Amino acid sequence: MFVDKATIHIKSGSGGNGMVAWRREKYVPFGGPAGGDGGNGGDVVIRATSNLNTLMDFKYQSIFKAEDGEKGYIKNMHGKNGKDLIILVPCGTIVRDADNGNAVADLREEGDQVLVASGGRGGRGNASFSSSKRQAPQFSEPGEPCIERNIELELKLLAEVGIIGLPNAGKSTLISVISAAKPKIANYPFTTIVPNLGVVRKPNGDGIVVADIPGLVEGASEGVGLGHEFLRHVERCRMLIHLVDLSTEESEDVLGNYDLINRELARYNERLSKKPQIAVLSKADTVSEDVVDYYRDLLAEKTGERVFIISSATRAGVDDLVNFVMAKLDQLPRDEEVVTLVPDLKASNNDDSEFEIERRGKVFIVRGGKIDRLFSVTDMRNREASARLMNILKAMGVYKQLALVGAEEGHIIQMAGLEFEYFPDERDYEEEAEYALDEDED
Numbered sequence: 001m002f003v004d005k006a007t008i009h010i011k012s013g014s015g016g017n018g019m020v021a022w023r024r025e026k027y028v029p030f031g032g033p034a035g036g037d038g039g040n041g042g043d044v045v046i047r048a049t050s051n052l053n054t055l056m057d058f059k060y061q062s063i064f065k066a067e068d069g070e071k072g073y074i075k076n077m078h079g080k081n082g083k084d085l086i087i088l089v090p091c092g093t094i095v096r097d098a099d100n101g102n103a104v105a106d107l108r109e110e111g112d113q114v115l116v117a118s119g120g121r122g123g124r125g126n127a128s129f130s131s132s133k134r135q136a137p138q139f140s141e142p143g144e145p146c147i148e149r150n151i152e153l154e155l156k157l158l159a160e161v162g163i164i165g166l167p168n169a170g171k172s173t174l175i176s177v178i179s180a181a182k183p184k185i186a187n188y189p190f191t192t193i194v195p196n197l198g199v200v201r202k203p204n205g206d207g208i209v210v211a212d213i214p215g216l217v218e219g220a221s222e223g224v225g226l227g228h229e230f231l232r233h234v235e236r237c238r239m240l241i242h243l244v245d246l247s248t249e250e251s252e253d254v255l256g257n258y259d260l261i262n263r264e265l266a267r268y269n270e271r272l273s274k275k276p277q278i279a280v281l282s283k284a285d286t287v288s289e290d291v292v293d294y295y296r297d298l299l300a301e302k303t304g305e306r307v308f309i310i311s312s313a314t315r316a317g318v319d320d321l322v323n324f325v326m327a328k329l330d331q332l333p334r335d336e337e338v339v340t341l342v343p344d345l346k347a348s349n350n351d352d353s354e355f356e357i358e359r360r361g362k363v364f365i366v367r368g369g370k371i372d373r374l375f376s377v378t379d380m381r382n383r384e385a386s387a388r389l390m391n392i393l394k395a396m397g398v399y400k401q402l403a404l405v406g407a408e409e410g411h412i413i414q415m416a417g418l419e420f421e422y423f424p425d426e427r428d429y430e431e432e433a434e435y436a437l438d439e440d441e442d
Contacts, residue, residue: 004155004233006058007098011065013041013082015120015143017377018128019072033136034076035126038143039069041119042082046151048107052090053197055155066117069143072125082119092158092236094339097346098150104344108158116151118348120144123377139385142373144350157233159197159211161325164234164265165243166257170282171212172196173312174243178322179210200322208329211237231268238332239325240277246295247286254281254295255302276332279303280321285311353396357405364407364422365414366398375416 016038023031044066067082089095095105095114105114123141130137163171179198196214199207213234234240244258258279266273279299284292292309300307308324310317355368371393378389393399393415402413403424411422 004055004157006055006153007062008058008087008151008153009063009148010044010085010087010117010151011063011148012044012085012117012146013066013068013119014146015039015041015122016069016071016079017142017373018123018125018140019074019079020126020138020140020377020379021074023075033126033130034074035140036072036074036077036079037125037128038072038122039079039081040122041069041143041146042066043084043115043119044087044117044147045084045113045115046087046089046093046095046105046107046153047113048091048093048110049088050091050110052088053157054090055093055153058153066119066146068146069119069122071143072122072140076125076127079122081122084119086113089153090155092156094154094156096152096154097342097344098152101152102342102344103339104342104347106339106341114344115347116344117147117149117346118350120146120350137384138379138382139388140377142370142377145352145369145373147346147348147350149346154232156236157197157209157211158236159209159233160238160329161200161208161210161241162234162237162239163210163212163241163243164261165282166245166261167214169243169245169257170312171214171243174241174282174310174318175210175212177312177315177318200326208326231265231272234265234272234275235269237275239329240275241280241321241325242277243280243282244295244299245283246281246292247283255298258299258302276328277303277305278308278321278325278328279305280308280310282310282312284309284316285314355396355398355401357401359405362410363412363414364402364405366402370396371398372416375418380418 018038019035021033021035023034025031044064064085064087066085069082070079072079089107091108091110091112093107094103095107095116096103104116105112107114121144123143126137126140128141129139163174165171175196175198178200196212198210200210201207211233213231242258242261244254246254262273281292281295281299296307296309306324308317308321310321312318352369352373355366355371358365358367374389374392379385380389402422407413407422407424409422409424413420413422
């Protein structure tokens, strides 16, 4: 099965909490703080590799999570950093934010990569807060949260030459003849359901990638059949080989089939109709020479270009076609599709300082990720630690918002499972702790 679109859910690693600890050693009467910092959480990175050519793997696994950082330890030991998570995708994959559809990266070459979720920074231990005025800090810092988001992956095959045409025009047979690709081939009037890729070798050993583009039928640009699903793969081809089936001349209009495909290309994207095309009449072994000459002259008059006659079954004309394609590609400029990329602000936004307040009579429930994390590393029995916590809440605007929603003196405030009595005067807890808030906590 060929899968060229997938949506995945990713989650970076959370930073580990800092530690509150003390140096207690023999003959060291004033050891001081010794709480280590927490480890950083792992990043989530999407990287292109030439070892894949489909997004099939994401059909069976769609949730990815990097490793969390470990908490800090005693004796100033730093917690272990979480391992980064590398997600491998085929070359030619466009990475989008699934929520707004913005393209954040176009991974074309081997090794191209993009950071889609940075890990949370580890929290600082109490040793990091030690100073000449604060020699015994009773608090630490929580680690930053992870980043959780949905990412959409869209694969556009990086083939230099695309083979187009109606179903049963001989696309799969041609690619099997000119390359080592082995697509399923049968004489039925149905389309191949997956694109087939093949590498055609030049005399010097270099190769070009050729793809047969399936699903092109009338109405493909509007979603009829499978054409709409695969037209995107034509966008990155530098040249198109347009196969027109001669064996249908008794029942269908050969030139009409040629025009039909070009109309669908133009309706899907005007750029596709302007790509260099080589008109090829296929299955020449199934009709007489007079019929071949008749349609060659008509098609040459319509296109103003050379028309090739081939039979993939007998290989007649195939080598001439391949040699012409090779020579033509060397003359063509690198007209690559331009993908508009948008700066990905979500990839490194670990801020979870937003909070909400729910009122239930005289009880106000304050919810927020940062609030919960602050409480998790605060010893409320310690005066200095609790004073620092209250100052951070004040800097976050919690007190101001409580007043705006109607909190009055004596009302109950619930945060992180604990209850407090509200005082509207917003007393200054700073005099109890004798320190200023760090800039990164504002």
